[in-house]
Amino acid sequence: MEPDYKKQMSYKEAQKRVKNIKGFYTHLVVYLFINAAIFIVSTRDEGFINGLTNISNYSTIFFWGIGLFAHWASVFGAGFIFGKDWEERKTRELMDREKRKTWE
Numbered sequence: 001m002e003p004d005y006k007k008q009m010s011y012k013e014a015q016k017r018v019k020n021i022k023g024f025y026t027h028l029v030v031y032l033f034i035n036a037a038i039f040i041v042s043t044r045d046e047g048f049i050n051g052l053t054n055i056s057n058y059s060t061i062f063f064w065g066i067g068l069f070a071h072w073a074s075v076f077g078a079g080f081i082f083g084k085d086w087e088e089r090k091t092r093e094l095m096d097r098e099k100r101k102t103w104e
Contacts (some may be wrong), residue, residue, distance in 0.1 A: 007017075017065050020075045021075060023071075023075075024071055024072060024075045024076075027068060027071055028068065031064060031065070035061045036061065038060055038061070039061075047073070
């Protein structure tokens with residue numbers, strides 16, 4: 001059976017993770033709505049074809065998209081890229097390598 005302090009720490013970590021995920025999804029929804037509005041206004045005011053070809057209309061979408069990707073990477077990326085328990089495995093690997101060097 002797990003001690004109470006470990007359960008409490010696990011719960012707090014889970015709460016923090018949920019808060020981070022919720023923050024990302026909120027950011028995504030705001031990004032989609034605001035950029036949809038920018039797209040609609042720019043194509044309506046300048047005409048559909050001119051609005052599509054005017055690159056300055058898409059700078060907000062592009063640069064905010066980079067920020068959104070960075071937010072995604074901070075929330076989901078570490079586990080997605082390195083996998084579960086990557087740090088633990090890498091630490092053991094480096095310790096084993098160092099141990100073999102010492103004894104050879």
